[in-house]
Amino acid sequence: MSTIFGIPPQALFGQLLLGLINGSFYAMLSLGLAVIFGLLNIINFAHGALYMMGAFVAWFLLQHLGLGYWWALLLAPIAVGLVGMVFERAMLRHLYKLDHLYGLLLTFGLALIIEGLFRNGFGSSGQPYRIPAELQGGTNLGFMFLPNYRAWVVVASLVVCLATWFMIERTRLGAYLRAATENPALVQAFGINVPRMITLTYGFGVALAAFAGVLAAPIYQVNPLMGSNLIIVVFAVVVIGGMGSIMGSIVTGFALGIVEGLTKVFYPEASNTVIFVIMATVLLIKPAGLFGRSN
C-alpha cells in the first residue's frame, strides 16, 4: 500500500474531506457574521446559538410535523431568520448609538438564554437526525470512499456562499447594502429605508446560520451545545480573514477547515488549537487580517 508523506491516502483524504466540511460551516457562519458586522457594527455572539436553533427546527419539523430534510432546509432558515428579526427590532435597535461593546454583551446574553432554554428542554445529549434517503450511501472515487451527504454539504455551502457573494457584490440590492455600510445617513437621504434594510440584513445573516445548522444536523447530533464551541473558532476565522471582504471570509473559512483537517493527520494534538495559532501569527504579521482593510 502506497503512502503520501508516510500517511495512508485514505486517512489523508478522509481528514481532508472532514476539514472541507468543517470549512463549509466556518465559511457560512463567518460570512453571516461579516454581513451583519458590516451593516450593524455588531458582533453577533448569538450566531452559534441560532445555528443550533436551525438544527433543532429541522429536528422538530421531522419529529412533530413529519416534514423532511428538504422542507427543513427551506423552513428552518425562514423561522430562525424571523426570530432574528424580532431580536433586532426589539433589542439590538436600541444599541446602535452606544459603544459596540453593548451589542456584543447583549447577543452574548441572548446566546446564554437560548442555549439554556434548549438545554432545559432537551438535556445535553444529542438528538439523532437521519440523512435524507436521496443522499444516503456513497461513491467510490477509486482513491477514497465519498459519502454522498458530505459531498452535498460541501457543494450546498459553496453554492450558498457564492450566491451571497453575487448578491452583495453584483446586484442593485447588494449595492444599496454596501452603500449603507459605508454611509447609512447618506443612503437614507436618497430615500432608502435603512432601518428596514438593517432588520432584513440581520435576518439574512441569521438565516445563513440556521441553514448551516440544518446541513449539520445529520452529521453531528442535534445538541444544545453544538453552536457554542463552534462560534469561538468562527470568531478566530473572522479575525484571520478580516471582516472587510465577503469573498475573504468564504475563502478563509474553507482554507482554515482544510488546514485543521491536515493538522489532524500530521499532528493531531494541535488540531484543536491550530486555528488559534494561525490567528496569533496573522495578528503579529498583518494585524488587519488577510483580507481586511486596516482601520
Add this chain to the structure above:
Amino acid sequence: MTTLHGATAATGDSGRAQIVAFLIMTGLLIAAPAVIYPIFLMKALCFALFACAFNLLLGFGGLVSFGHAAFLGTAGYVSAHAAKEWGLPPELAILGGTAAATLLGLVFGLIAIRRQGIYFAMVTLALSQMVYFYCLQAPFTGGEDGIQAVPRGMMFGFIDLRQTMTLYAVVLTIFLGAFLLIYRTIHSPFGQVLKAIRENEPRAISLGYRVDHYKLLAFVLSAAISGLAGATKSLVFQLATLTDVHWSMSGEVVLMTLLGGLGTIFGPVVGAFVIVAMQNYLAQFGAWVTIIQGAIFVICVLLFRRGIIGELGRVLKKAL
C-alpha cells in the same frame, strides 16, 4: 465614540465618599463570617477580586477582554500544582500562580493590543480557548479531573491555613490589598492616561502618549490580579479545574462587572457577590442559572447600563 456608562470622573467630595464606602465594605467583610458561611464568602471574595481586575481593564482602560478565564484558571493550576506536587508553602504557590498569569497576560497582551474594540474581544476569546485546550490535554492539569486535594499548608511557616477563620483572614487581606492597589492605580497619573485613551485614543496618541505601552501595562496588571484571585481560589477550594479556564467563566466576570457597574470602584465587588449568591441558591435548578444570567445580561444592557453601584452613585451624586 460614545463612552461607557458609570465612568464619571471623581468630582467634589467623591474621594471622601469612596473612603467611607471602603470602610463600610471592610467592616461588613470583617463581620460577615459571624452570619454567613465563610467558604461562600471566600469564594465571593476571590470572584470579587477577579471582577475588580477585569474592571480595571474594561471600565478604566476601555479594553474588552473575553478571555480573562485563562488567567484565573492558569494561576489556579500552577499554584495547585506547586502546592501539591512540589510541596511549596502557600505564599510561594500563590506567587507562582500569579507570576504564571502575569506572563500569560504579557503574551496575550502583545498579540491582542494589535487590534481594537470588538476584534480585541474576539482575539482574547480565541487565545483563552487555546489555553483551555492546552489545559484539557496537558498531563499536569489532570484533564477532566483537575488537580484535587491541594494542601493549604502553613503560610510563612506559622499561619495555619487549615483553620477556616485564619484562611478567611488571609483571603480578606489579599483581597483588600489588591483592591487598594487597583484603587491607587486608577487614581495615579497612569490611570488618568488610561482613561484618556479610553475616551479618545487618537487624541491621546497626538498628545504624545505611547498608548500601546499603557494598554499593555494595564492588560498585564489586570492579568496578574486575576491570577492572584485564581491562585487564592485554588487554595480555598483545594481544587483547580477546567471550569476556571472555560470561556463561560470569562463571560461570568463580564456579567459581574456589568451588573455591579462598569467603571465604578465598588461595582465589581457587589456584582460578584450577587452572582455568586445567585449561583449558590439556584444551583439545583441546573440550566436555569444560565438562562437567568443571560437575562441579566440583556436587562443590564438594555435598561440598566450603569449597574447597581453606578445607579447608586448617580442617586448620591458621587462616583463610587
